[in-house]
Structure formats: structure tokens, C-alpha cells
Amino acid sequence: MTMTSSKKLPNGTTGYKLQPEDFAQINRRNLAAFQVGWNYERMQHTGYLWIILPQLRKIYGDGTPELKQMAKLHCGPFFNTSNFLNTIITGIDLAIEEQDGVESSEAVASLKTGLMGPFASIGDSIFGSLLPTIFGALAANMAIQGNPLGILIWVIANIVVDWFRCKQTHIAYEQGMKLVTTMSDKLNAITDAAAVMGVFMVGALVATNVNITFAWVPDIGGVTVNFQNIFNMIMPRLVPACLVGFVYWLLGKKGMTSTKAIFIVLFLSIALGALGIIAKG
């Protein structure tokens, strides 16, 4: 192996300190393709290494046994976390590796396994569920009315999210584990407040975007009974609310999946619609 100019420190590193362009490169790789290697077996294992590979090569020197050892440490085991928060782990990890080199291998391994779970659940609930609910619902609603502007709003919101994804790498590198403790309190409060808005919006959506009415007007002893009129008098949008309640209950059944629920609603609607019991409206 050619040992390039690098002189080794006792901890196995070249003593390289990460520069601003290193963070830019990590963020570019992260945004472009952190998850393209995702697979069933070990999920993001190759991606975790890929986004920091150029930096590891600088820290340990190319072609060194230390580089191989650490690359295997990253690529080998299972890794899966939120793709919105993964660079926090990356930032903390690189700060430790830059400092302690191969001696940090145990600390790095436990850091990764320890943080990936909590970050996965925080990231999934904020970025995978709440933001898509609020902005997706808005975009969808406007789109149905023929207006593409809501999609633009969503794109802008996601660019802001991407900006945060880039910022956090360096912040995590600077602050290390301290960030995790200060962040967890704030994040809990924000998640909770965002959940309030999410729940509120779902309520609003049920009232506007489920469009079915009761069409059956039976003739009982010479008197026609217009159920939809009666429902409207009790409360507008009562039928949509009942349908959502029904699906909610359905989803709580054992063995029920979202795809099954979609098909049940599809077939029920076709049957009841064809019979003229419910109508769109």
C-alpha cells in the first residue's frame, strides 16, 4: 500500500480537521442520494458510509488499515433512521472520529445504534407524517379546485426543511451529544404543537374532502323520507364524519392494513353507489 504523505498520529488519524467544504460535500451527498442503497437486509448501511467516505479517507489516510477498519464499522451493521435527521448522527460521529480515531470505534458503534431509533421516530412523526399532512392536504385541496399554487407552497416548505437538514450536520459536529439533550426537550414541545395542528387539519379535511351524501329517499306509508335533509339539520357533513369514523374503527381490527381498507371502501362505494343508496356530493 502506498502511504500517501500523511504522517500518522497514535490514534490512527492523519490529524485532519474537517473544513467547511467537507460539510458541503456531506450535505450534497446526503440530499442527493443518502437512501438509494436502501435494502431489506441492512437498510441504510451503505448510505451511511457513502456520504462520509471522502471525509473518512482524509481523516485516516487513503489505503490505511485504519480506514478499512472504520469503513467496515459503518458499512457492515444494520442502520436505519430518519433521512431528515441522520446527519445529526453523522456530525456527532465525525467529531468523535476526528478526535479519537480508531480508538473511538466502540463509542461510534454505540452512538449509531443508540440514536438511530429515537431519531427515526421523531423524524417519522414530524417529517414523515405531520408536515406531509398539513402541506399535502393544502396542496391537494387547492389542486382539486384546479389551483397548482398549493404544490408550490409545499415545495418551498420542503426547501426550508432541506436547509435545516444541511445546517444540522455542522451544528451536531460542533455541539456533539450536548445537542441531543437540549434538542430533545424542544423537539418534544414542537412535535406536540405540530400534532395539534395536524389533528385540527384532519378535522377540517373530513369536513371538506370526503364528498358523499345519502341518496336513498324511501317512501314510507306515502311519506318520502329524505335522510340527507335530516342529517343536514342535525349537523352538516355528518355522513363524511361517520365514514371516517367507520374506517378508523376498521383500521383497529386485527390483520387490517391500509391497502385492505382502501379496497373495502372502494368496493362498498361501488356497491352502495350502484344501488343508489349513497351518491357523490
Place this chain on the structure above:
Amino acid sequence: MIQWWQILLLTLYAAYQILDELGPYTSAGQAVFAGLIAGLVMGDLKTGLHIGGMMQLTVLGVGTFGGASRIDANSGTVLATAFAVSQGMDPEQAIGLIAVPVAALMVYTDILGRFANTFWGHRCDADVEKMDWSAYNRHYLLGGLSWSLSRALPVFLALAFGGELVASITSALNGDLAWIGRGLTVAGGALPAVGFAILLRYLPVKKHTAFLLLGFAITALFGTAFANIGTLGGDVAALGIAAGLEGVPSGMYNSLSMLTIAVIGLAVSILYYNNNQARPAVAATAQDGDDDDEL
């Protein structure tokens, strides 16, 4: 007929959208965006936006939690829009007939793509062993190909060869099978209910029931009021025209603005956050009532 360049553009979009979802996440990998693209390519923006919007609502709560496969509403939207426009199918019926079944079927190509990547993962392991980093880069990025093909290939095949099938279904729905068509239209109105119910399963509904009721009630009232005002305005205009009056109102009434409803939601959420910050020790359940009073 779908033109060859339309097939090409839609296939390229299908290949890109999953990569966007995995990486930059600009929302280009969302159903409503798929509707925008498909609508533009097919030359009928309104139909695309409508189908995309409906599909977005239907899968609103179906996230990728823990890497689980989810139904592919984007490819469903692309195909439903393409065929609705090219074969003259009713968009509402295309949702139930094309978009949802396609979306569900594509779960299997998604699984295939994720399996294929296991192969590349093993190649990467070997490259680390040899410290062959250019091979590592190559094998890593080839994972993107598995992802893209898992979307692009079925979309291309369906667009290229599905036209006749869809055409015969469409004519049947306009003829003997009109009753199914009616049912499908109803399904279009009902399907978003699934998306909302799934969301309610994920969100802390029990803790925040008050806000669910608030959002529903405010919107139900305003929605009905706005719709009635619109109808009334239209009637007045029609009466005026019938009576030969000059300067009758034009009947330009906007429907309920969801953005404004979202602003109310944001306000409630900010109040909740501030209350939480002010008294962190107080149990969250006790605060629900406070927020309602402030509103």
C-alpha cells in the same frame, strides 16, 4: 392516443420521483405533484391536478414508517391521468378504476426493487474489503437504478400497451356497465376518508380530541355557508338576467379557502406551544381546555 414523447416524459418522471422521495424530498415524489406533471404532459392540467389531489388525500397518512412498502399513489396518478385524458375516461372513475389498483399493484415492484438492492449492498461490502472506492461508489449508486426501474418499467409498459384495454373498459362503462361507473364516481368521493382515518391512527387523537372537533366544526360550518352563498349568488344572477336587469352580480364567489383554515389551525397550535412553554410542568391534558377558552 398517447404520443411517444408523452410516454417518454412520464416514464422519466416515474424514474425520478422515487429518487426525489429518497433524497432531496422536494415534494416531486408526491401524488399531487405527479398529477401536476402528468396533467402538463397530457395537456389537461385540471384533470391531472384533480386526480393527483384526490390520490394525495387518499394516501395522506400512509408514510414510509420503518421502511415499510406503501402503495405507490404517484404511479397510479400518472397512469390514471394519462388514460383519463387520452381515452376520455371520467377522472373521478379513473381514480377508482386505474389509480388505486395500479398503486396497490406497484407495492410488489417496490418490494422487488428493495430486494435487488440487497445484492448491491453485498457488492459494497466486498468493495470495502478491497478498499476499492470507485467500485463502492458505482455499486452504491446503482441502487438508484433498482429504485428507478421499479417505477419506470411498469409505468412504461402500461402506457405503451395499456391503451386498448382502457379504451374498451371506458366504452363499457359508458354503455352496459354504467352502474359500475356510477359506483366508481361515489368511490372517488369516499376514498379520501381512508387517508384521514389512517392519519388519525398515527396522530395522538385521544390527547387532542378537542382540536379534531374544532377543525371539523369550523370547517363544516364555513364550508356549508360558503357553498350556500355561492348558490345564492348564482341564483340571484340568474334571476336578474331572466328579468332583464342591468348590472347583475357576476356570480364570482370564491369557495372556502383551506389556506385560511390552516391559518386558524396554526394559530391554535402556536397558542398550545406557548402554553406548553410557559408551564412545562403542567400535565398536557389539563391544557386542552385552556386553549379552547383562548380561542
